[in-house]
Amino acid sequence: MQALTSKHAQELFNEAESRVHRRTDVLFGVLFVVQFFGAVVAALTLTPQTWAGSESSVHIHVTAGLLLGALLCLMPLVLIVFRRGEAVTRYTIAVAQMLFSALLIHLMGGRLETHFHIFGSLAFLAFYRDWRVLVPATAVIATDHMLRGFFWPESVFGVLAASPWRALEHAGWVVFEDIFLAASCVQSQREMRAIAESQAQLEDAYQETERQVQERTAELRAQAESLSQSEERFRMAVHGSQDGIWDWNLQTNSVYYAPQWKQLVGCGEDDIGTTPDEWFGRIASGHLAKFHQAITELSGGEKELLDIELEITHADGVSRWMLCRATAHQDESGNVTRLVGSLADISDLKAAQERLRVLAHHDRLTGLPNRAVFTERVSYALACAKRDENRRFAVLFGDFDGFKNVNDSLGHAIGDAMLIRAGERFRSMLRDVDTVARMGGDEFALILDNVQRPEDAFETAERLIDSFREPYNLKGHEVISTLSLGLVMSEPKYESAEAMLRDADAAMYQAKTTGKNCVQIFDEEMHQAAMRRLDTERELRAATHDFESMDREFRLQYQPIVELNGGQIVGFEALVRWDHPVSGMVPPDRFIPIAEDAGMIIPLGEWVLQRACEQAVIWRRSLGPSRPFKVNVNLSRRQLMKPDLIPMLERVMEETGVHPSDLVLELTETSMMDERIDAVEIMGRIKELGIGMAMDDFGTGHSSLSCLRQFPIQTLKIDRAFLLTITEKREFSAVVQAIITLAYNLNLKVVAEGVEDAEQLVQLQAMECGYAQGYYFSRPVDAIDATRLLDGGLEQAGKRAA
Amino acid sequence: MVSHAFERGFGVLEMIRQRWVLLSVTAWAVACVSVFVLLWSYANVPGAQGMLPVGWTAATELERPDDRAMLLVFAHPKCPCTRATMTAIERLQREVPSSFATRVVFYEPADADASWRQTDLWARANKLVDAKAIADPGGTMTLDAGAVVSGCVALFDRDGQLRFWGGITPSRGHEGESVGLGAIRSVLRGQGAEMTSAPVYGCEIAGACVLSMEVCGERDGDASIDE
Numbered sequence A: 001m002q003a004l005t006s007k008h009a010q011e012l013f014n015e016a017e018s019r020v021h022r023r024t025d026v027l028f029g030v031l032f033v034v035q036f037f038g039a040v041v042a043a044l045t046l047t048p049q050t051w052a053g054s055e056s057s058v059h060i061h062v063t064a065g066l067l068l069g070a071l072l073c074l075m076p077l078v079l080i081v082f083r084r085g086e087a088v089t090r091y092t093i094a095v096a097q098m099l100f101s102a103l104l105i106h107l108m109g110g111r112l113e114t115h116f117h118i119f120g121s122l123a124f125l126a127f128y129r130d131w132r133v134l135v136p137a138t139a140v141i142a143t144d145h146m147l148r149g150f151f152w153p154e155s156v157f158g159v160l161a162a163s164p165w166r167a168l169e170h171a172g173w174v175v176f177e178d179i180f181l182a183a184s185c186v187q188s189q190r191e192m193r194a195i196a197e198s199q200a201q202l203e204d205a206y207q208e209t210e211r212q213v214q215e216r217t218a219e220l221r222a223q224a225e226s227l228s229q230s231e232e233r234f235r236m237a238v239h240g241s242q243d244g245i246w247d248w249n250l251q252t253n254s255v256y257y258a259p260q261w262k263q264l265v266g267c268g269e270d271d272i273g274t275t276p277d278e279w280f281g282r283i284a285s286g287h288l289a290k291f292h293q294a295i296t297e298l299s300g301g302e303k304e305l306l307d308i309e310l311e312i313t314h315a316d317g318v319s320r321w322m323l324c325r326a327t328a329h330q331d332e333s334g335n336v337t338r339l340v341g342s343l344a345d346i347s348d349l350k351a352a353q354e355r356l357r358v359l360a361h362h363d364r365l366t367g368l369p370n371r372a373v374f375t376e377r378v379s380y381a382l383a384c385a386k387r388d389e390n391r392r393f394a395v396l397f398g399d400f401d402g403f404k405n406v407n408d409s410l411g412h413a414i415g416d417a418m419l420i421r422a423g424e425r426f427r428s429m430l431r432d433v434d435t436v437a438r439m440g441g442d443e444f445a446l447i448l449d450n451v452q453r454p455e456d457a458f459e460t461a462e463r464l465i466d467s468f469r470e471p472y473n474l475k476g477h478e479v480i481s482t483l484s485l486g487l488v489m490s491e492p493k494y495e496s497a498e499a500m501l502r503d504a505d506a507a508m509y510q511a512k513t514t515g516k517n518c519v520q521i522f523d524e525e526m527h528q529a530a531m532r533r534l535d536t537e538r539e540l541r542a543a544t545h546d547f548e549s550m551d552r553e554f555r556l557q558y559q560p561i562v563e564l565n566g567g568q569i570v571g572f573e574a575l576v577r578w579d580h581p582v583s584g585m586v587p588p589d590r591f592i593p594i595a596e597d598a599g600m601i602i603p604l605g606e607w608v609l610q611r612a613c614e615q616a617v618i619w620r621r622s623l624g625p626s627r628p629f630k631v632n633v634n635l636s637r638r639q640l641m642k643p644d645l646i647p648m649l650e651r652v653m654e655e656t657g658v659h660p661s662d663l664v665l666e667l668t669e670t671s672m673m674d675e676r677i678d679a680v681e682i683m684g685r686i687k688e689l690g691i692g693m694a695m696d697d698f699g700t701g702h703s704s705l706s707c708l709r710q711f712p713i714q715t716l717k718i719d720r721a722f723l724l725t726i727t728e729k730r731e732f733s734a735v736v737q738a739i740i741t742l743a744y745n746l747n748l749k750v751v752a753e754g755v756e757d758a759e760q761l762v763q764l765q766a767m768e769c770g771y772a773q774g775y776y777f778s779r780p781v782d783a784i785d786a787t788r789l790l791d792g793g794l795e796q797a798g799k800r801a802a
Numbered sequence B: 001m002v003s004h005a006f007e008r009g010f011g012v013l014e015m016i017r018q019r020w021v022l023l024s025v026t027a028w029a030v031a032c033v034s035v036f037v038l039l040w041s042y043a044n045v046p047g048a049q050g051m052l053p054v055g056w057t058a059a060t061e062l063e064r065p066d067d068r069a070m071l072l073v074f075a076h077p078k079c080p081c082t083r084a085t086m087t088a089i090e091r092l093q094r095e096v097p098s099s100f101a102t103r104v105v106f107y108e109p110a111d112a113d114a115s116w117r118q119t120d121l122w123a124r125a126n127k128l129v130d131a132k133a134i135a136d137p138g139g140t141m142t143l144d145a146g147a148v149v150s151g152c153v154a155l156f157d158r159d160g161q162l163r164f165w166g167g168i169t170p171s172r173g174h175e176g177e178s179v180g181l182g183a184i185r186s187v188l189r190g191q192g193a194e195m196t197s198a199p200v201y202g203c204e205i206a207g208a209c210v211l212s213m214e215v216c217g218e219r220d221g222d223a224s225i226d227e
Helices: A007-046 A060-082 A087-107 A113-128 A131-151 A153-157 A164-240 A259-264 A285-299 A347-361 A371-387 A403-410 A412-429 A454-467 A497-513 A524-543 A547-553 A588-598 A601-623 A637-641 A645-656 A669-673 A679-688 A705-710 A720-726 A730-745 A758-766 A783-801 B002-017 B019-043 B082-095 B120-127 B140-145 B179-188 B213-218
Strands: A049-052 A055-058 A244-249 A254-257 A305-313 A319-330 A336-345 A394-400 A435-440 A443-448 A472-474 A477-479 A483-489 A519-521 A554-563 A569-580 A584-586 A630-635 A663-668 A692-698 A715-718 A749-753 A771-773 B069-075 B100-108 B131-137 B152-156 B162-166 B196-198
Touching: A007 A060, A007 A087, A007 A113, A007 A164, A055 A060, A060 A087, A060 B019, A087 A113, A087 A131, A087 B019, A113 A131, A113 A164, A131 A164, A244 A259, A259 A336, A285 A305, A285 A319, A285 A336, A305 A336, A319 A347, A347 A371, A371 A435, A371 A443, A371 A497, A394 A454, A394 A497, A403 A412, A403 A477, A412 A435, A412 A443, A412 A454, A412 A472, A412 A477, A443 A454, A454 A483, A454 A519, A483 A497, A497 A519, A497 A524, A524 A547, A524 A569, A524 A588, A547 A554, A547 A569, A547 A601, A554 A601, A554 A630, A554 A783, A569 A588, A569 A601, A569 A783, A584 A588, A588 A601, A601 A630, A601 A637, A601 A645, A601 A663, A601 A783, A630 A692, A637 A669, A645 A679, A663 A669, A663 A679, A669 A679, A669 A692, A679 A692, A715 A730, A720 A730, A720 A749, A720 A758, A730 A749, B069 B082, B069 B120, B069 B140, B069 B179, B082 B100, B082 B120, B082 B179, B100 B120, B100 B140, B120 B131, B131 B140, B152 B179, B162 B179, B179 B196
Parallel strands: A483 A519, A569 A630, A630 A663, A663 A692, A692 A715, A715 A749, A749 A771, B069 B100, B100 B131, B162 B196
Antiparallel strands: A049 A055, A244 A254, A244 A336, A305 A319, A319 A336, A394 A443, A394 A483, A435 A443, A472 A477, A554 A569, A554 A771, A569 A584, B069 B152, B152 B162
């Protein structure tokens, strides 16, 4: 018999088999009880008594029926109660049933008919549908017959000797029934197995189906949950978003407008239906065709995304800029069925973009076009001039003279106001075809279009200069700031706007240097001068690359500062000179401004300080500690603005070993008055280092004398311009006298710069000026000559002072 | 199928694991078999066979047919074991018909009431073909003939010669083929010349009378044949 194909089928079969076994056990339990009473009844009926003459006694069959019958029933019934369905119960029942057959046959006197009980019992055992039960039953019969055939052959065979043939016959019939019943059991089991197999398959299929249903149900539940969450998120997004969601069903031609959409166009929830016209009717007529086109392309599948800016009329009648974005949704066959998108109000963004565009092309202060626009327009004019040889134009580059003074003296607010008024004045003076732009600071540039002759342009420039000689009335201030202009005419040689601007700038620079408040027409010499300036800047950059290069190309010269009372040299001012390898010694006024403008003054100033301090240490060693002696070093405005000025000073002092009291830093009056610099704070920290400070070129700036009190200076150096005039005009002498008196009142030392002759010296001594320096005492000399002055020249200087 | 049965081990291995169950079943089986052996032993222990005195037949007043043999049966009317003897006689009458006449001598106590003659054995004896049931009050005839156990049979041939003495059942109260039945069948078919005998299984006929010969002797002359 083949084993079942699955464990489940085997379990079902075992379960069914067990059920049959248990049921048959109970059946046999009942049968045993019936047989017991049958045996007793048979014994009482057939052989109740045994006789010995007239005396009787209970027949042994009655006893046997009761006791043996009970004994045979006992074990099967116990097992049926406690071990129902188990193999031991079945086999015990089989044995007991066969023994019961033997008992009944015996009690029935060996009647042939009673022997059918055996066959009946075997058939009854087949109820178990287990052929194995027939084995112990048959074994009991065989044993019974063998034993009795051996010991009492006549009881089995009817003869005194055993008869193997009759035994074989008996066995044959039993085996016949056994085979019959076993075949029946096997067949029955096979059917049970088939049923179990089918049931298992059905149950497995059912369970699989149930599992799939459960899985699918769980999956659908999860999907439903996810969908619910997604819908919730979408609902929250729709309600929370500033954008107005819309969903256009192309099949029904209905549009869902989210509440925010309706709010964007200024409508209430019930003010808008579901037709596309609700939307189209609000689109500005100029954008409607474009929008129709975009929608057609999107719904036709030509485009996947819609991204278009529209002007939509708000309910309040004002047009608003809206950004419309959408995607197309297709069905399984690829047809577009829905358009879903959003509408966002970008009016503010548009306005900001417009503001940015204006800012990008215009000067914020004056509203004039800026440098970029001006350059672009010059380029355009150049291109036009190239196409049309008869077309010429002029570019003017202007800068206000003394505008810095306006800023410094009246403040930036006045300065800015002046620039605004200047812009207006420019615009009022020019034609519509002309362009005026603010290039930065106080620089303006103009395009005079369609100017055929330079004279015409020059004339316009002159008129402009004249107009700017008129004062501005700015917040109660009469302000005059004249204009210097550089003029350049368009020429075929110009390939770029930058070139024209460069040349106009150069002409303006020339106008500045030649007296200001004038017009200079660009010529080749100006170009050459500009090129020289560029060369100088390039060479200066290379020369100031590091200390080594500066040691090679720069020299320090020292000009003595003399005490007028005793004629003693009390110090030197260190002055830098550029010993150009090709051009030779370059005057300071040719490279210092360039170094200032280009930033090279920073390394150069540090180099000067380093070398001057080293020299000061040398001189201090030779002079001894008791003699008053200082080395003055100029500190530029750019150096003063450097955040690492103080650390730099500390490092130089540490490296050179100079005593701080031997060092004086000279700061120009304009540097101190620069609003970008917190000069008081910086100078305070310098003072904390022990370094002395002097205000250089006093009188050239716009500071009031009262400002001197706030700066921690010890020395005031009167600019040489005052010295040039004190001998000529009386009033200038009074000014110098006032400065000296004020300085003494502020407990400041006074050094007069630029003393060139004895007359000046006499006047200064008469004014009780304490110190002076100038060519009258000595030109700036190198360190060796300066040392010589300290040693031998001291007497000469002293004599001159005396 | 067989291999599958062995795979499942007939459940014996399980029984072995459940030792107390196996022991109990074994003890039970042994007890049952033992009782059966006792029962079978009782059923197969023959009674006292006795012996017919020589010439007893002539001395009797039984009417013996001349043309056929006579089967004389001594029986206790209430002995259940003798039913098998009656069955054996019925079988002989079917197998060897008209070859013998039957006389059944039923013992009854001296003071027996009518119930002693209203038993199934009396009824069956009367239904036998060519047979007579004879009451033997006090068992005189029976004792004279030397029969001790109910079911003891004597076969006389047509010449009056005793040809068989003993029982014709295989065991006590059991029907079926037996040595005595076979021997009688042979005699009636004219086979064999020797007198044979076989053990007798049944109740004692005379019972206490056997032990009291005097009482029994006092009743010798009372024997008669009931027609």
